[in-house]
Amino acid sequence: MSLLILHRNPFEPFPYLDWLADYPGDIVVLAARDKFALFGEPVPEGDQGFTRLELCDDYDGEAVTARALELAEEYDVQHIVAHHEADLVRAAALRERLGLEGAWSADVEPFRDKALMKRLARKAGIGIAPHIAPGTAAAARAFAATHGFPVVFKDRTGYNSIGLRIPRDEEELERHLAEAFPGGRPRDDVLMEAYVAGRMCHVDGLVIDGEVAAAWPSQYQYELSSFAADPGPRVDLTLDVDDPLTPRLLELTERTLKALTPERTRLPHHAFHAEVFHTPDDRLVLCEIACRSGGAKIREVFRTLFGVRLAEFVTRAEAGLPLPAPPPRAADGSLPRPRCMAGQVLTMKRPGLVRSLPEVPDDPWVAGFWRYAEVGQVIAPAAGSADFLTAAVASAPDRAACERRLRALGERVRAATRIVEAP
Template sequence: MSILLINRDKGIKLSEILSEVKHELVVLSMYDLPDSDEFKYFEVIPNLRDLTYYLELKAIELHQEYYFKKVIAEDEFDLIRAARLREYFNIEGQTVESAVAFRDKVKMKDYLKGKVDLPEYQALTSASVLHDFVRNYGFPIVVKPRDKAGAQGVNIINNQEELYNFSKTKWDYDLQIETFISGDMYHVDAVVEEGNITMLSVSKYINSCLSFFSKNNILGSYQIHPEAEMYKRLEDYFKKVLSFLPTPRVCAYHMEVFHTQEDKIILCEIASRIGGGYILDTFKQAYSVDVLSYLYRRWCDLPVDKPSPKNTNKLFGFLLIPPQDGVLLSIPEEIKYDWVLKYDKNGEVGKRYNNPSYFTDKIAGIMIEGHSSQDVLDKLFYIENWYNNEVKWDLSLDKEPEKVLNNVSS
């Protein structure tokens, strides 16, 4: 009996997280791992995201030799393929129905229609659908992929000219169309086991995922205190949403909602996976638990320490700094404020960058702590202004990076 694990994390230490069963692991990984010699079988599949059928064919062949009792996948883009394999092998875990419900934004809303507030929505299958939707609901509208993540491929269309421009682009994936919702955006992140919430965090976004890509704005969020009214309200809303969806036995969730000026909570979407950015880090600070390790052990039926709130008098937030369309001239080497818990400097001086297409394109990530939501928010704005003054760009795209740096140094 073995455990099939599909991996996209280049820094994960599976032999430590799953030490009791490391010799049972059959790992198909996007990256080489330093502890791979401790697994029963290991193979690197560099373009893991694209080779859907190779991975599944390989897994079926390996199952004949190693006989899997578990299929584990944490990344959002692997959930459906992992579910297909579970059903083929007739083993427990998230089903295809469940994985699709949390991946396909149209089917997701179909489950929830009439039960919670949603935007008006429809699968975008033809020009006539696009035309009629605009005629019925007017501008602005939102067009986005049914199964992408992190605002990839999202278009906000404000008028007829933008509609025509969009109609001239190639649609490379299944799309949905929905009405634009104006309001603040919150995210709820949780681990749920056997219907019970083990860990939960409610946070409010600064800007939005879309503005990170379309306007090169920072993306950030800050936690809401568990005793705040909005925390309790969104916790109850989260439970309600889950009650109408096919949920696995043990799972993490990332839900995004709009809070409108009319005080309505409207679902944006919900995914059956851990949130991105520094959400894992904020959970670790709040609960003294590495959520990913916790989930892997629960999925393998291994013992875990019970999570308990660690910093009840502290809240946490983070910023992701996007690149500009130009050459990076300077970037801070460190941040010396004691309330900055983590600073990841990803930008390389002298490198030419383009506008970001995903969160991994950030030039820096910063996590901070504070004593209240307002304290965290104030510090995030402060560090954003400080950082923008420190980082320097050359945005003249007609110059080579070497020449730009030579001009600066002279």
């Protein structure tokens, strides 16, 4: 018996050998080679304590799936672990083909195919933006003529805002259509939406035995799509317990999870990350939801709130091991209350030669600090909303104090960072 891990992240946030110390079989890892340097880690050499560690140069290629099947046969794989959103469908298809326990394709597709997701959400009465899967440029033009500008284009199975485009007028639309539909060729992998004004909130949490066991909402203080043009600190922080939005966001997320979960799901335990617009006229509009933990440092924020490592929980669930204890519910039986407020402050990579970076702060309220470049390194611009230069997690007794701390820390990071034009 063995376990196969599909891994396209750095290893630092995923100490698998600690989490799986009681796993009774072999642990085999297929990892994306390029992700280590991208996140400031040395490319691992040897097996790093795993039974086998293989690094793949073309991690998105079909050769990785073929290699996973070969390793599954060689090691008698019984469990497959995958955390990154881009790996969920691959892992599900592998389990289904091999007849293994865990989520199969039908369980994860509602969380990956944004068109299917919105169809199921709308059927459940959940607010969503007008949208279309435009098979042709003509269909996209017709949608824009009906709903006006801006419009939003995204990959139906995309992640990290990669490929996200927001044309704001006809000229920008035509430029994008020329790229998206070269030669007028039809396609079915794009989703087009009407633009929703408002602040983006997100709800992160944990499902155990098909029920939400812990969850809490936060609010981005920036636009996710601005990652390539935003040189300043990007703050994201939790909502207070008594914020009127808090129960509304939690309730909407629970309804969405039920709407997207098959009646006989093979995914009873999982983390989730929901993104919801709060509009100027006080509506909640679902953007999308994933059956995995949030990116950036959302997992670390959640641990600060509840003492729970979402990735550890998912790893052990997918490995068929006993699960860590969830946080205790409130006295009235409602969802657990966080022990503090918390958030993250991020800066994005921008091109050039790194001359200076901030030191690790020693403030007692800083729960973690990460740098994803080195002084003297030439770096490229951010390629997605998770391509960070620095990241930090902080806490405070309430949201207002947490925001003050995060913004002050962000300014310190900005002042200590110097990137110049590369020679």
